[in-house]
Every structure is written in structure tokens, then in C-alpha cells.
Amino acid sequence: MSLAVEIAEIETLTLRVKRFRLRSREGSLPTYSPGSSLRIHLPVGGGLWNAYSLTSDPWNEGDYAIAVRREDPEHSKGGSIYLHERARVGDVHEIQAPTNHFLPARTARHHLLLAGGIGITPFIAYLPSLERWGHSFELHYAYRDEAHAAFLPWLRQRWGKSLEGYATAQGRRLPVAELLKRQPVGTHVYVCGPIRLIEAVRAAAAELGWPNSRVHFEQFSLGHEAPRLPFTAQLIRSQKSIAVSAAETLLEALERERVPVPYSCRVGGCGTCELRVIRGGIDHRDHCLPPEDREAGRSLISCVSRAANGELVLDL
Amino acid sequence: MGIKSQPVYQPLEWMPSASAHLFVSAGEGALAVKEVLRELALGVSAITVLHLDPSGAENRYATVLENEFGVALSTFDGETPLMEKLERELASAPAGTALYLAGSERFIWHAAGLARRAGMSRHQVQAEMRGSKARRVYCVHCKAINENVTHSIHRCGGCGTALLVRDHYSRLMEAYVGFRIDAEEPGNVPESEELYA
Numbered sequence: 001m002s003l004a005v006e007i008a009e010i011e012t013l014t015l016r017v018k019r020f021r022l023r024s025r026e027g028s029l030p031t032y033s034p035g036s037s038l039r040i041h042l043p044v045g046g047g048l049w050n051a052y053s054l055t056s057d058p059w060n061e062g063d064y065a066i067a068v069r070r071e072d073p074e075h076s077k078g079g080s081i082y083l084h085e086r087a088r089v090g091d092v093h094e095i096q097a098p099t100n101h102f103l104p105a106r107t108a109r110h111h112l113l114l115a116g117g118i119g120i121t122p123f124i125a126y127l128p129s130l131e132r133w134g135h136s137f138e139l140h141y142a143y144r145d146e147a148h149a150a151f152l153p154w155l156r157q158r159w160g161k162s163l164e165g166y167a168t169a170q171g172r173r174l175p176v177a178e179l180l181k182r183q184p185v186g187t188h189v190y191v192c193g194p195i196r197l198i199e200a201v202r203a204a205a206a207e208l209g210w211p212n213s214r215v216h217f218e219q220f221s222l223g224h225e226a227p228r229l230p231f232t233a234q235l236i237r238s239q240k241s242i243a244v245s246a247a248e249t250l251l252e253a254l255e256r257e258r259v260p261v262p263y264s265c266r267v268g269g270c271g272t273c274e275l276r277v278i279r280g281g282i283d284h285r286d287h288c289l290p291p292e293d294r295e296a297g298r299s300l301i302s303c304v305s306r307a308a309n310g311e312l313v314l315d316l
Numbered sequence: 317m318g319i320k321s322q323p324v325y326q327p328l329e330w331m332p333s334a335s336a337h338l339f340v341s342a343g344e345g346a347l348a349v350k351e352v353l354r355e356l357a358l359g360v361s362a363i364t365v366l367h368l369d370p371s372g373a374e375n376r377y378a379t380v381l382e383n384e385f386g387v388a389l390s391t392f393d394g395e396t397p398l399m400e401k402l403e404r405e406l407a408s409a410p411a412g413t414a415l416y417l418a419g420s421e422r423f424i425w426h427a428a429g430l431a432r433r434a435g436m437s438r439h440q441v442q443a444e445m446r447g448s449k450a451r452r453v454y455c456v457h458c459k460a461i462n463e464n465v466t467h468s469i470h471r472c473g474g475c476g477t478a479l480l481v482r483d484h485y486s487r488l489m490e491a492y493v494g495f496r497i498d499a500e501e502p503g504n505v506p507e508s509e510e511l512y513a
Binding site: 109110185207213 | 407435436
């Protein structure tokens with residue numbers, strides 16, 4: 001669902017992170033759950049849809065708040081730079097209503113929250129909810145140094161007893177394996193941050209025999225990707241043949257050709273844009289398909305995955 | 317066939333990725349545990365076995381589990397103390413624990429319920445049924461639990477209703493569901509058959 005919001009407030013949290021409060025121009029905004037993110041349209045290039053976690057408290061705040069880290073130009077299409085440099089209070093943006101791929105589990109006995117850098121944002125919405133549910137939790141937050149640690153003063157003041165901080169500039173690292181090792185049965189682990197942190201947590205959890213259903217992760221970016229090669233997508237039902245260039249994803253090519261595919265995260269993490277493959281090898285680059293689906297070779301996550309051998313025939 | 321809720325049991329299989337291994341068995345279930353342990357290389361650690369031989373039972377199966385190298389074995393002669401011990405074990409077990417259950421269906425689901433309430437995922441729990449296939453049946457009319465049901469039709473011990481024993485298993489009640497067979501035509505009760513020996 002698309003709707004218009006107005007920037008109500010811009011607050012500088014750290015050298016590279018600003019918080020934007022968004023309010024409805026008419027009536028109230030759709031409700032949401034902790035861990036939700038929204039997509040906001042930014043007037044950069046031909047227009048960009050960027051996704052950000054909501055950092056507001058789902059129970060008490062009618063507005064949406066997002067915290068945006070300014071990315072370096074070489075790693076970014078310019079959305080975060082636009083928000084940092086050009087956005088002003090009163091600007092109006094189109095957004096897609098919040099969706100959630102990172103919901104805390106109500107049945108957990110304990111929640112282990114692991115954040116790296118700007119990956120702290122979904123947990124800002126988690127904490128008041130976990131407290132309200134009366135659940136046990138601990139938050140481990142790795143940041144470069146205190147000047148770069150968004151929300152740190154608030155976290156220390158409100159959640160000091162459940163918080164452990166790790167300043168990587170001082171050589172401290174999030175001790176992933178040790179933290180997982182000491183968790184009792186019934187713990188759910190949640191990780192949000194750089195790909196290498198997510199991979200480290202997933203690997204340690206697998207090593208220790210954690211069931212997949214107890215391991216939750218949210219990724220914001222694609223990280224370092226293998227080179228992309230061009231390929232052809234044959235759409236059986238719409239009877240089209242689409243050339244996907246090396247510069248674009250399959251999802252982007254389908255959008256260009258006006259073949260609508262539902263999507264959400266666009267970084268291979270949520271599975272919304274899954275398509276059925278009739279023929280052709282798949283170069284899987286997602287983080288959400290279960291291994292058995294991956295091996296079966298009939299499903300593909302179109303925002304990241306590509307053809308392995310130059311052509312894919314899709315049930316679309 | 318075709319009732320989704322009916323449990324399916326498989327021979328226990330060692331889960332090499334688990335960081336701790338907790339076996340819970342009753343009676344003949346010890347033989348299923350033994351099958352797994354005998355396949356292991358020496359030196360595998362973090363194995364705990366809780367075994368029940370009910371007092372008064374004809375055979376004592378714990379003997380097949382004794383003297384297993386590196387296995388912490390506790391034996392019980394009553395189900396209540398065993399389940400209390402299991403609860404304590406689950407409270408301190410690491411998140412990557414594998415739970416292996418072997419014994420009667422009722423025993424398996426009693427233990428599985430504790431594991432679920434401790435927050436274990438069903439993917440961490442395996443079960444192998446050994447011994448009698450007698451069912452525990454929950455009467456949907458008077459809510460009585462009927463133990464050791466071997467026949468369908470079964471006269472409910474609570475209300476005397478002639479119950480058809482269904483394959484529908486309630487994990488919450490830890491019992492099969494039984495309902496009145498002659499509701500449409502009172503008195504028309506088919507002959508009872510021994511189905512769950």
C-alpha cells in the first residue's frame with residue numbers, strides 16, 4: 001500500500017546517522033509490529049525505493065521513525081546521502097506501508113539480540129515490546145566507537161542492565177560463538193548488521209546444532225557480490241523474452257518491462273519476490289530459500305538470483 | 317491414512333550437529349537408545365540418558381544401557397521423578413541440544429510436552445515408539461482421559477459413551493480424540509475391534 005508522509009523532524013544522532021520522524025498528512029498511519037521496515041521513495045536518479053527499519057515504539061507512537069546511516073558514495077545509489085544532505089522538514093515522500101520479516105518470537109524463552117553498527121535499528125523497536133511482553137532478553141551491540149554508536153545513550157539509560165557494547169576501534173569484538181554457546185534451550189537469536197556478522201552468527205548456530213527456526217536475521221545490503229553476467233528470461237505465461245543486463249537484477253528488468261512482481265526487501269532476505277523456474281540453472285544469491293528448495297531448482301529469488309547458464313524459463 | 321495430526325515415528329538417528337544429546341527412554345525404549353549408542357565412536361561426549369523401568373515391570377531394560385562409556389545414565393522406577401529430572405535437565409541444557417525419546421506413545425508425548433514448554437523446536441526432538449501401541453484417548457464429551465486403550469469402539473471410563481477412537485492426535489491433550497459413535501442412531505454401536513495391541 002502506498003501513502004504519502006511528511007518529514008516532521010530530523011535529528012542528528014551521530015556523525016553519520018540521522019533520525020527522521022515521518023507523519024501522515026491526513027489521518028493516521030497503518031499500525032506495525034516490532035522489526036518492521038518501510039520503503040520510502042527518494043528523488044535520486046530515476047527514483048529510488050530504499051528500505052529502513054522502523055525505530056519507533058509500535059505501541060506508543062503514531063508516527064514512524066527511521067534512522068538512516070549515510071553511506072559512502074562508492075557503496076550507495078545515493079539514497080542515504082540525499083536524506084542526509086537534501087531532505088528538509090516538511091518534505092513529502094511516498095512510502096510503502098511497513099512489512100515485517102524480522103518479528104520477535106512470542107514463544108521464545110529468551111531473546112539474544114546481536115547488532116552491528118546501524119543494525120541496531122530494528123532492536124530499538126524490539127526493546128519496548130519485549131519489556132511489555134515480560135520476556136527475558138540481552139542486547140549485544142558492536143560499533144566503531146561511541147561517537148558512531150546510534151542510540152547508545154538512550155540504550156544505556158533505559159536498558160543498561162541488558163546491554164553489552166563492543167567498541168571495535170578499541171579492538172573489542174562481538175564474541176558470537178561464546179554468546180551462542182551459553183544460551184539455554186528455548187533461546188532465539190536475532191542478528192542485524194553487516195553480512196559478515198550475519199554469516200558468523202548463522203555459522204556458529206549451525207555448528208552448535210541450533211534449529212534454523214531459532215535463528216533470525218535481517219540484512220540491509222547485498223555485501224560483496226560475485227560478478228553479474230547478462231542472461232535472458234523467457235516468460236512462459238506472458239510470452240515475453242527479456243534481456244537482463246549485467247547492470248540490473250532480474251526483478252529490475254521485469255519492472256522495466258512492466259511485469260509486476262511483488263517484492264519487499266530487495267536484498268534476498270525475505271522471499272517475497274520468489275518466482276517459479278521451469279527450466280534453466282539458477283545462480284542462487286539469496287539468504288532465504290531453504291536448502292531443499294535451492295537444490296530442487298524450481299524457485300528463484302528474483303531481486304538477487306540470476307541464471308547460471310545464460311537462460312531461465314519462468315512460470316510468469 | 318491421511319490424518320495430518322497422527323504422529324509418525326522413526327528409528328532414532330544420531331544428530332551429529334547437536335552440542336548436547338539427551339536421551340529419554342522407558343522400558344523397551346532402552347533398546348532403541350542402545351541402537352544409537354552402539355553406532356558411536358568412542359569419545360563422543362555430552363550424552364545423558366534418563367531411563368524408566370516402572371516398579372513392578374517384568375523386565376528391567378536399564379541393564380542394556382549400563383557400562384556405556386562416556387554416557388551419564390540415570391535410572392528411575394517412576395515416571396514422575398523421571399519427568400521432574402527431565403525438566404531440570406532442559407532448564408540447563410544448551411540451545412543446540414538434541415532430544416531423543418523412546419518408549420510408549422504416552423510416555424513420548426509426556427516428555428515432548430515438557431520439551432515444547434521449555435522452548436525446544438520440534439526439529440530438535442525425535443521419537444521412536446517401542447512397546448505397546450495402546451492409545452491414550454480423550455473423550456470429547458466428558459473430557460475424561462482413558463489410558464491403555466487397545467480397542468475401538470471403547471466405552472469411555474468417564475461417561476460410558478461408546479467412543480470411536482480416531483487417528484486424530486492432540487499434542488496439547490497428549491491423547492487421541494474419541495467421540496460418540498452412535499450419536500446419529502442411538503444404540504447402533506458397531507462391534508469393538510482390537511486395533512492398538
